[in-house]
Amino acid sequence: MLVFTVFTPFVVALFAPLLTRPLGARAGWPLALAFAPSLALVALIPAARSGMPATNSVAWVPGIDLSLAFRADGFSLLFALLVAVIGVLVMIYASAYLGPGERHGRFYSYLLLFGGAMLGFVLSDNLIAMFAFWELTSIASFLLIGFWDERRAAQDGAMKALLITAAGGLALLAAVILLSLAGGSVNLSQLDFAAVREGPLFVPTLALLLLAALTKSAQVPFHLWLPTAMEAPTPISAFLHSATMVKAGIVLLAKFAPLFVLSAWSDGLLYLGLLTMFWGAYSAFKQDDLKALLAYSTVSQLGILTALYGAGYPFAATAHLVNHAAFKAALFLVVGIIDHETGSRSVRELSGLGRKLPLTFAVTVPAALSMAGLPPFGGFISKELFYEAMLRAGTLPIVIAVVGSVMTFAYSLKFLGVFIGPYRCLRPHVHEAPVWMLLPPALLTVLVTLFGTVPWDATLATPMVALAAPALGFDAEALYLWHGLTPALMWSFVTWGVGVLLYAMREPFVNMQRALTPVWNANSLYYAAVAGMERLARLVTLNTQNAPFAAQLRILWGPVALAGIVFGFQALGAYLPTGLTPPPLEFLAAALLVLAGCYGVLVAKTRLSALIFTGLAGLSLVALFVMLRAPDLALTQLLIETVTVILFLSVFRYLPPLTRYRREARTVLLDALLAGSVGLAVFSALLAVQTPVAARIQDFFLERSKTEGGGYNVVNVILVDFRGYDTLGEITVLAIVGMSVYALLKIKTTPVKGEEHGDG
């Protein structure tokens, strides 16, 4: 069932274009059915509540325990239902929102792809599969942000979002592999958290895991991708970038809380979350664009969730997670309506819309007030829980929380401000949105209101939050609107009071904010980082690419030279035969001549002189062979020398004059050192091979040359008898070489006509 639930949206996504062709945007209606199986997950609630969650698994790669194992525990189920409900609403909304000229097929396919990926992510029990779905959500997000691909900002936003979340995703991959190695299982439900905590790689594991969570959930300083992600169509912003995908990181924190709660990491997350909360709210207040305001507001609210889950308050966090998803999605959809009807999203251009759009206004009020944290709406209850938690956490946390909430209150009023006051709008005829655009936010608003007014009801807020209790290991309390005169409530009064003041003073305050804005921010850091990466890349490329041939050779020979230096002397000591007698003088003379020939090649100015020096070295070698009483070797060598010289001479006439490149003294020294070390390596290698490791084979031939080969000349017998086939092969090779040489010499060199030069 779970597998079916997760894969239905994927399969439907493939066929979405078939439906959009005849139906256009209205295809959203039938396509919304893709979420029907996930809505049916409601049936699994009793099982989840009893602590025996439904599971379902399909083997994927048996070899490494990679299976698509799904597990519908309470928390996952809660989130999956959230995804399904908002998904359906967004599809219906989009059917009215999208204009006739849009690429509907692509839009719905991407949206369903995302829906499936998100469901897969929350329901996955297998860590690797969880990672795969996580990455898929990033890809879907990339595609949807870049949906209006002719806009430059959309391209930039899409790329930025992908880079940051995909980087986090790869960190997650490493984290889950480390987790499964240390925790003894690839399934989350069977992971031994204690073993992971005590493992030697606990710190990198957790750091990688948190990096993934914080990038995905847009925590400071990774928050920068979320505001620019708002280039996506508004239904997408509502669905991905406020209600579901950005909470994937939060889900990760919630699920892996046992790893870090009650440690220093927990404090770190608390303050990071609060910092994000403050910074998001502060920035949101500054915005004129309603969508940007909501984007920063989302950053801020994600900060609250990080602080709560991070510091170990899953109950308050889960309550807020549900509330936030509902009111923020509603508000985004409202912004979509405003944009759709008035053609603007700017606070400066819009005012008094309540008169022309009374229904939209009615939908907005509860949602905005819930965001502000006013009773009797859901947001109030979860904000009280947040305050209580922060009061327990200490003085500094509650102060930051209150300051952040004051700004939250103020920007919520600012949002509502476009509906009140004198009517102002750029477009002359403004009327209510189609019913199918109004209904989805209206439904969410009703939920928001019911969460606040009847929170203890057996079918609403309390049981919803309680559903997550067994999975996250907290004691579910009942949610109440009235808690009595608690310190938290006192702080709420302070919040509202100062918040109203702040809203009244918004002009000077925003001006002050503008004046205080530093020239750099997370965004400029991002661009600097990208530019820095490019610079570094260019530097690396310049220094490694197109190295001249000589430099490439130096690199190639470098390791051998190194080996020569490191092992060469050692090898000399081990393999140099002892008891050597000095060679006769004439040997020395011949050897010196060989050396002289080699040196001559190095300094020769023309090819011909170099050839002559090669000949000198070769012929001296022949002399050495003669002295060592090896006439056959000498003869062979002589023959080779002659052939080589003839061959060289015959091709020299095709070659341009020899050019010698100047080398600096430093390079010459380096090359000499390189050559010396390589020589040492080769010499020690030769010595080593002289040492007999196997039985000597000479005696075998000496014994049997006469009896079995019938000849006294052992060398001849070997050549024509013992290794006759070898000789035959060699003769064949020689014949082929001879023919090739003949063919080469016969080629007439005609200059190539119209030789093109490479562009490469």
Add this chain to the structure above:
Amino acid sequence: MDINWLVISPPLVLLITASVGVLMGLSFRSTRPVALLSLLGVLVALVLNAQLFGRSEPLSAFGLRYQADTSALAFNTLILLGTALVLLVSFDALERGLGGSEYYPLMLLSATGGMVMAAAGDFITLLLGLEILSLAVYVLSAWRPNARESEEAGMKYFLLGAFASAFLIYGIALMYGATGHFTYARVVEQLQAQAFTQTALATLAGAFILGGLAFKAAFAPFHQWSPDVYTGAPTPVTAFMSVVVKAAAFAALLRVFALVYPNLNGALTQALVVLVALTLIIGNLAALTQRSVKRLLAYSAVAHAGYLGLALLAADTDGGARAVIWYLTAYTFMNVGAFAVLSLLTDRNDRGDDVERFAGLGKTRPYLAFAMTLFLLSLAGIPPLAGFIGKIFVFQAALQAGYTVLAIIAILTSVVAAFYYVRLISVIYFREPEYAEVGSKSAMTGVAIAVAALATVALGVVPGWWYGLLGVGRQLLAGF
């Protein structure tokens, strides 16, 4: 001496086809008959190779010098598949102006060498395979008529390759000096013996062999040749080098790293760690700055050698060895696919491979654009494509073997990689077309692209089948 004809039949068929192809090429003006013959030969070899899979008895020929174990059979499957795809890509590209039907026999000879390398059970066979493989490729790199950079590519590759072979030969000679044997099994036996004293020499030998093979596998800083040669060579040949030559090099590396290196000085493993780290960093960063797609793919190929190297470090575990083969499987399809798309966009003489060629491809040639996107996403390791599963195997093997830092470097560089792959995708879809007439069409190349695209998806969605096959029956590497 046991010559097990059945076991050596796959490379033998290629050899015979190549010889027949040379003669046949003389009697036709078109290159197509030889191309079809070559394709037939490869397919027959593929069938012969496939029927060896899953046999329970150990398969070898020439007294353990040719080992047809699971690893060899798997690598040979890859080499043959890669060759078949490249033959399809060459089919029309050659007719368009590259000319010369000797091209196909040379390619088959090279593939034969690769197969011998993959199955080599001793150092001499390895060297033989390597030379057969390389010599043909040197010639093929210089195949573009009247193109300076192609001639340069061939010459450069030949000269540097000759040095690399020299390394390998010295290494082998030293190993023989230290142990008195060429066969891996006997060498290992010697190395493990109590009385063995030539440790220093064996280590030196190991260093030489590593250097020679690292050159072929294009590990930084021995990668210098590969971008130049990849760019200069005709695109189908580049595709061939990037998959078949690489597969053969890694087949050899896998065997020596799994069998011989664990018995040598640990410094060699550390050396490989350094090489892998350098490869990952240099390959990915250099790819980032390229304007030519061919060169970008060349550096991306270098970078992928880094990921393969990561798994190679864990070669002595079953997971590591399988990861190398699996990753190469994914890599073969996605890389040939990408080069095949590129080959349809370049000029008659295979010129013009800058990024602008891809601008607006999404509008002008949507199917080609979609396939290219698929290959690029897979190269970037995006689920649920083949490259993604490959990355998981590789990371898992590396982390299991304890290379945490290296894995983290790999992850960071993967982000860089995602950047340049996705940037190319955004050029395909977000930019307006800049070239009025976009490249050529070819049904055969289309078939290759389709096969590669299907395999890229299939390997990602159902990776279990091939992965399971790698573990069937016998051990992956004989003598494990």
